[in-house]
Amino acid sequence: MSPSPSTAVTKKTDPTTERTHPWRDNIEAITVSIIIIVLFKYFILEAYKIPTGSMQPTLMGWDDGEGGGVFDRVLVDKFSFHYRDPERFEVVVFRYPLDQSKNFIKRVVGVGPESLEIRGGDLYSAPLGTANGSDDFKIIRRSRSVLNAQLKSLDVAGEWRLDGDNWRSVGQSISASGAGQAVFPRTSNNIRDQYADGYPGKLGALQNIAGKRSGANAVGDVRVTGTIAAAAECSEFFVELREGAIHYRFALPGPAADEAAKPYVRTHNSRTGLDTRKKLAVSPWKLPTGSAVDFAAQNVDDLLELEVDGEVVLTFEIPAATERTCTVSLVTEGGGAEFTELGVARDIYYTSAGQRTTSWDIPADHFVMLGDNTQDSSDARDWNLTRFEVPTEDGQTELVRGNNRGTENPIIVANEQGKATVFMQDEFGERWVFPRDSARSLGPVGLALVPRSLIRGRAVLVVWPLAPSLDIYRLKWVR
Numbered sequence: 001m002s003p004s005p006s007t008a009v010t011k012k013t014d015p016t017t018e019r020t021h022p023w024r025d026n027i028e029a030i031t032v033s034i035i036i037i038v039l040f041k042y043f044i045l046e047a048y049k050i051p052t053g054s055m056q057p058t059l060m061g062w063d064d065g066e067g068g069g070v071f072d073r074v075l076v077d078k079f080s081f082h083y084r085d086p087e088r089f090e091v092v093v094f095r096y097p098l099d100q101s102k103n104f105i106k107r108v109v110g111v112g113p114e115s116l117e118i119r120g121g122d123l124y125s126a127p128l129g130t131a132n133g134s135d136d137f138k139i140i141r142r143s144r145s146v147l148n149a150q151l152k153s154l155d156v157a158g159e160w161r162l163d164g165d166n167w168r169s170v171g172q173s174i175s176a177s178g179a180g181q182a183v184f185p186r187t188s189n190n191i192r193d194q195y196a197d198g199y200p201g202k203l204g205a206l207q208n209i210a211g212k213r214s215g216a217n218a219v220g221d222v223r224v225t226g227t228i229a230a231a232a233e234c235s236e237f238f239v240e241l242r243e244g245a246i247h248y249r250f251a252l253p254g255p256a257a258d259e260a261a262k263p264y265v266r267t268h269n270s271r272t273g274l275d276t277r278k279k280l281a282v283s284p285w286k287l288p289t290g291s292a293v294d295f296a297a298q299n300v301d302d303l304l305e306l307e308v309d310g311e312v313v314l315t316f317e318i319p320a321a322t323e324r325t326c327t328v329s330l331v332t333e334g335g336g337a338e339f340t341e342l343g344v345a346r347d348i349y350y351t352s353a354g355q356r357t358t359s360w361d362i363p364a365d366h367f368v369m370l371g372d373n374t375q376d377s378s379d380a381r382d383w384n385l386t387r388f389e390v391p392t393e394d395g396q397t398e399l400v401r402g403n404n405r406g407t408e409n410p411i412i413v414a415n416e417q418g419k420a421t422v423f424m425q426d427e428f429g430e431r432w433v434f435p436r437d438s439a440r441s442l443g444p445v446g447l448a449l450v451p452r453s454l455i456r457g458r459a460v461l462v463v464w465p466l467a468p469s470l471d472i473y474r475l476k477w478v479r
Helices: 022-044 143-149
Strands: 044-049 060-063 067-071 073-077 091-095 103-111 114-119 122-125 152-154 161-165 167-170 173-176 181-183 222-230 235-243 246-253 262-267 274-279 293-300 303-308 311-317 326-333 339-345 359-362 364-372 382-390 395-404 411-414 420-425 431-435 455-464
Touching: 060 173, 060 293, 073 311, 103 143, 103 359, 122 420, 143 382, 152 262, 167 181, 222 235, 222 326, 235 293, 235 359, 246 293, 246 303, 262 311, 274 311, 303 359, 382 420, 382 431
Parallel strands: none
Antiparallel strands: 044 073, 060 067, 073 455, 091 103, 091 455, 103 364, 114 122, 114 359, 152 339, 161 181, 167 173, 173 339, 181 326, 222 293, 222 339, 235 246, 235 326, 246 262, 262 274, 293 303, 303 311, 382 395, 411 420, 420 431
């Protein structure tokens, strides 16, 4: 007979015996934690160390040759590409198609299906299959955030040639007591793609430029920024960018200008002496007397833009220039002005001289990757495979392909009898050793495209390093 509720005995649980296998619970907790960490790393986010300098100065992988250097650590978003494809100009991590045991990091510049070309340092796109050199190719323009990441700041301190009475330059400032102009660069008639341009902190002076084709190309795409406080007598201030024979004037009326005066952008051919185009702002506006106004003028990707206090007030497209020699002039008429925080930056110039490939036909689900360090980057312009037909034990032959890296891969070693042996790593990271005289060399073949399946994620954030001695604090979004 069951006990009545009033007499039922309740069994108490001894807390010391409730968990009879604590070691098993700990193992389960550790195992679950490891699984979560692995899944997070595989699918969501992973830290990645920049191994080389191919993306400099955007991402640093600089080796000082003495066991030190600056190597950025970035966070890689691996989740986004599970539900969308990479987009043009994203910085991505991918398996190197010539050696899939390695991860590379580059910028996506070509997205299939399309044809892509490098012309005069710029990128051009056309429908897939378009003949090289066709007028159907259109220049590719970037968002402001990507453009800002690729612009390379130039050192302007002491580099202005001053043509005017009572014009003085100190650091990034110019004091102009009357009409005149300042011209950059001071001792040259053009801006060139110097290898050390745009490096952060003190790193520019530490770069080894030997063999880097530094300064081989004139760069016409530039951006000028600064702050102006115009004197009451100033009737007009303008920035003039010269690109060969074509001069681009970005003008702001001064305090002494007529009340109906408007900002304008004008193109002028110095050979013919004719103005070719002029565009006025919609509304009248002029510089206030003595008050600081931020300005920016740029000629980038065949697009002129004039900014006032961070707002674009004028923009229009121009045809591609045939000459790219460039200088910058700051001019005041009627009176002077105070200039502060002056800056000049040049655009990246994608080099093509000496490269194997500068045009690509890109099928769907394939991409072209280039490094921002265009003068010293192993990328789609020169990737190629070395190939051998190697005999197998069953009397057949097997095609072995691997990254063609000069004396690094393959390595051919001769013994005392003069017999050569090939040591080679193939495109999948497997190592091969075979007699040279038994294999047939098929010669190199290009392999410039990265298939979608090899792309692992996009770089989103630089989290390290901090190097106060080099004036470097590398915490920034990757653009």
